[in-house]
Amino acid sequence: MALLIDDFDSRRLRPNLPAQAERERERFRQAVQHAVNERAEASDGLRMNRHRPLERLVMVEPGDTMIHIAKGHGVTVPEVADVNPQIENIDHIESGEVLFLPAPSPTELARRPDGEAQFIDDLYARGNAIEYADASEIDHQSEIDTLANDVGEFIGALPENTRQKAAQRLFDQDWTDAGPAQMAIEKGAEMQDVELQASSHAGSEVEAQARERVAAALGQTNPLDALTSLDHGFKSASDEVQRAMLRSSDAKAVIQNAADQATSALTEEHKDAFDSQVFKTAEMFRRLDEMSVGLAPKLTSELTKAALPELESEFAESIYSDYGALRTEALGTQYMLQFTGRLDPQADSRSLDRLSAMGFYHMHAFAPYLASGGSLNYPLALVGQFEGDLPTLVTEGGILDGLQQNQHRVGEDIKAYGDHLAELNWLEQNGGSVMTDEQLAGAVDGYIVGNDDWKKTADDLRVQVATDGRELIDNLGVIEARYPELFEGEGDLETRLRSIEGDADRAFARKLIENFDTPESVTAMGIALDSDPELLTDSNSMRLLGQYGKLTERGRKFVEETATQIIRRTVVPELAQLDPSNLKSVEQVKRALDNFSTEATGRLLGISEGDLDKALKVVKDAMPQPGETVAEAQARLQKMDADFEKLTTTRDGVRAFNRDTPTGQALRLLGVLGNTAVMFSSHANYQNDPNLWTGLKVTLDAAGVAQKTTEVLMGAGMIEKGGTLDNLVGGSNRMPVKILGTLTSAFDFYNAKVAADRGDTAGAAIYASTGVGGVMAAVGTGSIWGPVGIGIVLLGTGAQMKYDQVKQANIYQTGTTVEFLTHSGFSEAAAQVLSDQSGQGHSVLPLLERYANSRGLDLNETTDQQRFAAWINDMPTDRLGALRDNLHRSLDEVGNDLEQMPVSSDDDEFFAFNNTDRPHFTYSGYAKPLSMNQLDTVLRILDLETLTS
16 A cells, blocks of 8 residues: 655644654655655646645555555545646556645545644645735636635535634634635635624634623623723733734724713713813813723723824814813813823823823923822823923923922832831841841741731831832833933933933933932832832833933942842852752752843843853853862852953953943852852861962952952951941851852942942942842741741831931830840840840940850851850849940940951950959949950959850
């Protein structure tokens, strides 16, 4: 029997054909191609010039006859001859020759279970051939009529009760590049008296779902109810179904009916209205505002387009009426602003231009609306209607005044959030300094559990700030739509402003950006990104923020922090668990780096995804391998830096990765993080080993982050520093694997210091709080670092570094503080004594932790921490109180700057002589020790045990 060919790439695979060896497949491919070429040469007909999908091919085998082949495949010899004009004598066939067998008839296909799909394939191929055939070669109409007859035959062969749905499925297919097939379906359905519904040709399943959702809306008699139903179906649909719904003429009718109901206010009588032109306009915008609340943005866009023609027509007529043109007062303008604020500034720019061309405006509406976080959509569209000098009543008195008021409101929201978190932040930073991570987790859980009202308030306040931030991001997008020159290309703000024509426009654009270049803005936008991680993967949002970061210094820092957040979410968790001796662990880090390389990240950094892939390959190559020594790890890092230099110095290199850019530093730091694990795993006493110290510093220098070496070393625990990070991380002896996560956070604390030095307290708060988040994400354990986590405990931005600024004594000397401190293992009596604050509001606990560290204790280690707690509990409360009072005076003397209290000082000997000779100063709390050795003296005078390693 002739072999039915599975010719693989030469034709569509048939499910009933057996798999064949590759060598045999290749032989068949060549044989089929030869047969196709021969048939094309032997025939003048279009249908013979190509291989139709449903044609079957057989290869003649020894002993085959044409009669047997035809009978075996359900066709006649003349039918076989008709599709094989290359065979001169159909009664004489040779072994190895390829024959074409005719496609099944439409009637036969109608009876097969998979016949509809096969018929569609054949129909598309024939329609495509007709569409692209030369008109001089074929009769297009005749060919379409032939297709239509086949469609009619196929539909007619189906059971009568299935014909309409089957014909609709055919019609719903995508017939792009096969238009004649679509025309044939319409004609064939008409032959069978089958009525087809309108279709966007997105496929039968998609069209059926879209039609079902639109039908539900059509079933509503009230236009507003119909629109609501359409919106419900639209939001629950896939992107494909949504596109089909938007193309549906019935859906357009639903939207038009709703728009007509709104614009009917313009022609209704309003006899009781004081000013009918004002009232009818306000009523129309009120209806549109009501309709669009919660409406899908794309439906709001369509609703606007549907309403505009009638509004424009009525407005044009009103200009010449006795009552004057349609206009709005404050309330009507407010409705309009709310409605237009739901439009997309880019996609709906034409609609906004058409609406603003009518000039609706009221002097008392813009500022209050924008002060509440409203959209710049319509206000900036209105500005765009003016040429030359801009109306200051609109720009200065309306837009800029409203934006300034909004900044104040956002600041108040941030302050309220920070104030609410202040107590827990203070407890965590002070009480947490003498606890293990597990104890701190339990203490914070104890603070939150059962305190539902507090947690709800914290959540609500955070949501409000995040909402503020999202509104700011959205308005940046509106500014981009109005002034695209500001968000394109390279250069700072002043460079880009020069591309805007007109002095007035340039000045206004500068003031717009300045309103977004504030500590309040970046704080709120940062919390918005932290609250909605999907924003970090949205390419358009990241591109917008990436361009914003090029305009100002604060914007640059914000983009750098946003990139850091992405790194923390995608890479740092794996780095924190990196085991350099485990190949699987190393591979997991490399996969995490792949997750970092996305289109959204590239747009944020202003580089292509391909360039980012190149850079991350350099980082992957720098990751440690099992069994590597410290020297080999350092060599990898040096090679990484050299590879980055190649990226930045070649002719088409990526300048974004050089040592001077945040991106280049961040990527180099990832390599440092991975290889630091190798260094720590050497089990050397890294704090005292000068070789390891020198090795790490050389590595950091090679990585191009020398200007931040001190901060990184501090984060790694290699130097002592009594500042904020040291307090939070808990000293210089943290476990190496936990230190990995703190390295990235060191950069945040560096930025916080720079911002604080400039007097930018809110900017300092951004970096300090996110730095804390990075540290705690790496070292934290327990449920606190889960759902509650950074959002409640660590993001103290609104407090504006309240921990450093508290000047009120005893503000946290409460029972809550006592209960919190008992989680460290302190007795209630000791906790009561240590809850007391100095006159300037400082706690002695971070200083006691520093003292313990100086004596070789690591309070994150359970054994050391238990020894410390027992040491405190063994002190009589009166003498513990005296110790506390002495330390209070020390802290007030140095302004809580623990860096000013070293392990030893030149005054230690005099301090010991002076206070031992006059112990009453120490007993009464006036000794004021300013070094760890002097603290030992105070302990001895009070007859208390000193700590030793």
